[in-house]
Amino acid sequence: MFLINCPYCGERDQQEFKAGGEAHIERPKQPTELSDDEWAEYLFMRKNIKGVQFERWNHAHGCRKWFNMVRDTSSDEIKAIYKMGEKPPSQ
Amino acid sequence: MRNKYSVFSLIKNALSYHENWQRAWKDPAPKKEYDAVIVGGGGHGLATAYYLAKKHNMNNIAVVEKGWIGGGNTGRNTTIIRSNYLWDASAGLYDHALKIWEGLSQELNYNVMFSQRGVMNLAHNLQDVRDLKRRTHANRLNGIDAVYLSTEEVKKFCPIINTSPDIRYPVLGGTLQRRAGTARHDAVAWGYARGADAMGVDIIQNCEVKGIKRNGDSVEGIETTKGFIKTKKVGVVAAGHSSVIANMAGLRLPLESKPLQALVSEPVKPIIDTVVMSNAVHAYVSQSDKGELVIGAGTDDYVSYTQKGSHQIVEGTLNAILELYPIFSRMRMLRQWGGIVDICPDASPILSKTSIKGLYFNCGWGTGGFKATPGSGDLFAHTIANDEPHKLNAAFNLNRFVSGDLVDEHGAAAVAH
Helix, strand or coil, X not given: CCEEEECCCEEEEXXXXXXXXXXXXXXXXXXXXXXXXXXXXXXXXXXXXXXXXXXXXXXXCCCCCEEEEEEECCCCEEEEEEECCCCCCCC | CCCCCCHHHHHHHXXXXXXXXXXXXXXXXXXXXXXXXXXXXXXXXXXXXXXXXXXXXXXXXXXXXXXXXXXXXXXXXCCEEXXXXXXXHHHHHHHHHHHHHHHHHHHXXXXXXXXXXXXXXXXXXXXHHHHHHHHHHHHHHCCCCCEEECHHHHHHHCCCCCCCCCCCCCCCEEEEECCCEECCHHHHHHHHHXXXXXXXXXXXXXXXXXXXXXXXXEEEEEEECCEEEEECCEEECCHHHHHHHHHHCCCCECCEEEEEEEXXXXXXXXXXXXXXXXXXXXXXXXXXXXXXXXXXXXXXXCCCCCCCCCHHHHHHHHHHHHHHCHHHCCCCEEEEEEEEEEECCCCCCEXXXXXXXXXXXXXXXXXXXXXXXXXXXXXXXXXXXXXXXXXXXXXXXCCHHHHCCCCCCCCCCXXXX
């Protein structure tokens, strides 16, 4: 349980948010040309990092907007929050 | 030679004030090389080592554990054992484990306190009723004992449940697996450790894996905090930290690690003599032999390795518990904790070879791995020894995420994940 600084609404309880998993997984540009292995990689395989991870969150019980977060999964400390489409901060 | 536990050994040791019991397992330094190394000294890892030594004559093996044995999810779960899963592959896997549980204390000469007190799953809406009836039929076709209970039968089996029709989630019925129940989780780890140690397995605690050495596509050994250990076969049974180990070998797994919480109350006199689980409101409860109510909550929905979990998850579970069991309204909770569970997209485990020769993974058990401990160890040992899966775990391979042949137990396994 922690506080999240929504880029649109400000600081709110994590309970208002929905975690959307790993960020920056790009949808394949040519889906029809993908092999089964590449589909599995896109759909299912995750880094699941212990440490600093880039992820998507949704302010589900607030503005309902999506945004990105850099969070240390070993301590739940939030390192950075940035809007969709913005470049991730370099680590 | 390992002394056998018996009533005679108890009397003999009582005469010397219980000061001369033999160590249950040794505390060896790692050798330079083993035929196989198991990474992770929880129940599943120790069971794997035990069956590798017992059934496959692999005695020159080691279990490496970063903390102490049974200190991870083995000691953090709610000890529920059942096999009433919907799909054939899961039914085969979990009932294989349940059959081993039934003779495990005798086999290990260690009382794992397996208690077949029954597990009841409640239905709270019409879809639950349909799902549970379907699962009951599926279970019976697979030779697993299951009965469907009406509301009155639920009340008769567990009288403290509030079956009033005017509660928020009324009890419309339930299923009962009588062979299901609970066991003492620590004893399972200790029993397997003692059994494996007696057959020559080295159990190395406080030994964290730092890297996996590969030679092309084969495993050569592992780097640990106690030095390099050479081995051609590495079986990873690291639960929530499976992805961490996989990343060391350059693999990605279809897992997300999340905190799952449980809590226990102060001890009270016997009040609930079975296990009751509710999928819809996500609350399950049983009573330990010490008298504590053992309550399982849900997972948080974000990746975290903190072994904590959010307060509102516990609050939601306790709300549900109080509505179903008004008699518990003045119980005080003693302890709450979290464990890190590795969840697969289809909520089924992975017991599989990988693209790297000699590297095997047993992971993805998510919120329900304890019940499978003996079966998981047995089948994973088979997979490692023969470099081929047993027919019971063939469906639980990594390749199912490529082929699409998933074992989709999400929500179908009698409990929400």
